[in-house]
Amino acid sequence: MLAAGGVMAGIYAWERYMLRVRVLEEWQTIFIEIAGEINYSAESMSQICSRIENMSVYGKKFWGEMSKQTKYKNEGLIGTFWKEYLDGYKYWELLSAEDKNIIYRFGESFGTLDIYSQINEIKMYEKRIEGNISDARQKMREQKKVCIFMGLISGLMAGICLF
Amino acid sequence: MDKKKDEIIKLLPLDIRKLFKFCDIEFSKLQEIRLRVNMPIMILYDSMEYFISCRGEMTKERKNGYRVSCAQIKEAMVYISNYSRYAFEEEIRQGFITVEGGHRVGVAGKIIWDSGKIRNISYISFINIRVSHEVIGCARGVMRYLRDESEFFNTLIISPPRCGKTTLLRDIVRIAADGSEIDRGMTVGIVDERSEIGACHLGCPQNNIGCRTDVLDGCPKSQGMMMMVRSMAPEIVAVDEIGSKDDAAAIEYVMNCGINVIATVHGLDMDEVINKPVIGELVRKRRFKRYIVLKRGKMGQIAAIFDDRGNVIY
Numbered sequence: 001m002l003a004a005g006g007v008m009a010g011i012y013a014w015e016r017y018m019l020r021v022r023v024l025e026e027w028q029t030i031f032i033e034i035a036g037e038i039n040y041s042a043e044s045m046s047q048i049c050s051r052i053e054n055m056s057v058y059g060k061k062f063w064g065e066m067s068k069q070t071k072y073k074n075e076g077l078i079g080t081f082w083k084e085y086l087d088g089y090k091y092w093e094l095l096s097a098e099d100k101n102i103i104y105r106f107g108e109s110f111g112t113l114d115i116y117s118q119i120n121e122i123k124m125y126e127k128r129i130e131g132n133i134s135d136a137r138q139k140m141r142e143q144k145k146v147c148i149f150m151g152l153i154s155g156l157m158a159g160i161c162l163f
Numbered sequence: 164m165d166k167k168k169d170e171i172i173k174l175l176p177l178d179i180r181k182l183f184k185f186c187d188i189e190f191s192k193l194q195e196i197r198l199r200v201n202m203p204i205m206i207l208y209d210s211m212e213y214f215i216s217c218r219g220e221m222t223k224e225r226k227n228g229y230r231v232s233c234a235q236i237k238e239a240m241v242y243i244s245n246y247s248r249y250a251f252e253e254e255i256r257q258g259f260i261t262v263e264g265g266h267r268v269g270v271a272g273k274i275i276w277d278s279g280k281i282r283n284i285s286y287i288s289f290i291n292i293r294v295s296h297e298v299i300g301c302a303r304g305v306m307r308y309l310r311d312e313s314e315f316f317n318t319l320i321i322s323p324p325r326c327g328k329t330t331l332l333r334d335i336v337r338i339a340a341d342g343s344e345i346d347r348g349m350t351v352g353i354v355d356e357r358s359e360i361g362a363c364h365l366g367c368p369q370n371n372i373g374c375r376t377d378v379l380d381g382c383p384k385s386q387g388m389m390m391m392v393r394s395m396a397p398e399i400v401a402v403d404e405i406g407s408k409d410d411a412a413a414i415e416y417v418m419n420c421g422i423n424v425i426a427t428v429h430g431l432d433m434d435e436v437i438n439k440p441v442i443g444e445l446v447r448k449r450r451f452k453r454y455i456v457l458k459r460g461k462m463g464q465i466a467a468i469f470d471d472r473g474n475v476i477y
Binding site for chain 1: 173242247
């Protein structure tokens with residue numbers, strides 16, 4: 001039982017790698033969605049954020065706040081509140097420093113450029129995040145066995161110590 | 164008025180908003196706010212120019228004026244474009260953006276050319292916020308000269324700049340479209356090349372232009388008039404600031420289709436307009452039945468109304 005518990009703990013530790021991949025994949029989808037909206041319908045940022053709020057799994061609260069703030073123009077430039085509200089993004093703490101940097105940098109220029117520049121910039125960030133997703137998937141595969149094995153060992157050691 | 168104040172204040176950078184909150188400004192008299200990089204904030208208030216000081220007071224002294232920085236101009240552009248600069252690329256290319264409330268924001272800066280056309284304006288360093296002032300009812304007094312029992316007359320409004328010709332045109336359109344107990348409402352088509360009549364923001368007119376009015380926003384007048392006639396079956400077509408050969412040709416086309424035209428033209432008086440090469444031709448052919456001349460230097464005041472023979476009827 002303790003061994004099984006250890007394995008479960010190992011799986012839980014491994015899932016954190018998996019969630020990082022999921023969150024990054026969602027951001028990649030969001031970048032593609034935003035680029036599409038800007039290119040084909042040139043909707044306002046508030047409308048885009050509202051649309052993404054509906055489709056997002058991990059960032060509903062964040063995109064909801066962004067939609068509200070960009071509608072009412074009370075909080076200042078987007079760079080001032082983008083970072084602050086990102087703390088409310090689910091599993092934000094699981095992302096690496098580089099993942100976060102990509103998303104911060106995107107927020108600083110979102111909505112301040114013309115169509116051509118904005119779309120090119122989004123493509124650039126999307127490529128960077130794709131690189132990070134590949135790394136994250138690789139890590140996830142590598143860590144799976146390690147986490148489960150460590151969990152099993154911890155469970156067995158706990159059993160030995162107790163008995 | 165609070166709504167108008169709110170609409171204007173929200174276009175300004177946060178630091179400048181604080182100044183305007185201290186400032187004892189009646190927004191009904193505010194005509195323009197000009198932001199120029201490294202220059203003091205200037206406003207046109209009740210037809211007089213003032214600077215805004217660092218304490219939020221209106222002053223005539225330039226040296227006391229609060230200077231606008233480059234970063235503040237960028238910040239203002241973010242709010243003006245609703246955090247969506249990409250969505251206003253076409254408007255920026257034209258040199259102005261119509262914002263919520265019908266206010267027009269003119270922009271200037273470095274032009275980027277592409278194959279002989281303006282592609283974009285980058286490094287926007289000059290912003291002119293023109294506050295929209297709809298004057299509902301300003302055309303009530305002239306309507307009886309513009310129609311009889313059977314028809315609405317082709318009308319030309321002649322005015323120098325900044326004397327209220329667009330405001331008058333807008334109200335004529337509104338009254339014609341809405342009708343009254345005596346007169347039936349008429350279908351009006353506005354070709355609003357510079358978004359000044361309807362002041363459409365994201366496709367929605369911000370001014371009251373009547374319940375039977377359709378708007379072609381941002382469309383060149385000559386093409387727009389033809390399109391309007393073919394697609395929307397108007398009884399009246401309204402256009403602002405006619406002057407070119409294409410405009411005149413389109414107006415004749417519209418009139419030949421049996422549709423009435425209300426238009427405005429720059430000019431001090433009838434004599435000046437008659438001497439214009441293109442519009443003068445329309446006047447000499449007596450294509451317009453009514454001419455409304457506005458007083459120079461006086462906002463919205465009518466100097467005279469003429470009929471097609473040049474007789475003064477008001």
